[in-house]
Amino acid sequence: MEDRWMKVKEIAEYLQISEDLIYKWAQQGKIPVSKIGNQWRFNKEEVEEWAKSQRPRKQQNNEPI
Numbered sequence: 001m002e003d004r005w006m007k008v009k010e011i012a013e014y015l016q017i018s019e020d021l022i023y024k025w026a027q028q029g030k031i032p033v034s035k036i037g038n039q040w041r042f043n044k045e046e047v048e049e050w051a052k053s054q055r056p057r058k059q060q061n062n063e064p065i
Contacts, residue, residue: 004044005034011042015051 008026012019023040025031032046 006042006044006047008040008042011044011047014044015047 006014008019008022012022015022022031026033026040032043032050034041034043
């Protein structure tokens with residue numbers, strides 16, 4: 001499978017969130033990112049896996065989340 005590297009604007013559009021939030025998450029290490037020179041780059045496949053991991057867990061047997 002081909003690696004797809006995306007810029008901040010592209011990943012923000014893809015995730016439908018603001019570029020400011022992308023920058024904030026990248027600086028805080030909350031989203032997978034690589035910094036090449038002075039530019040952030042996001043691997044689409046890694047971000048998709050990260051986004052899936054952010055889904056709320058389902059409750060089982062009335063256990064609190």
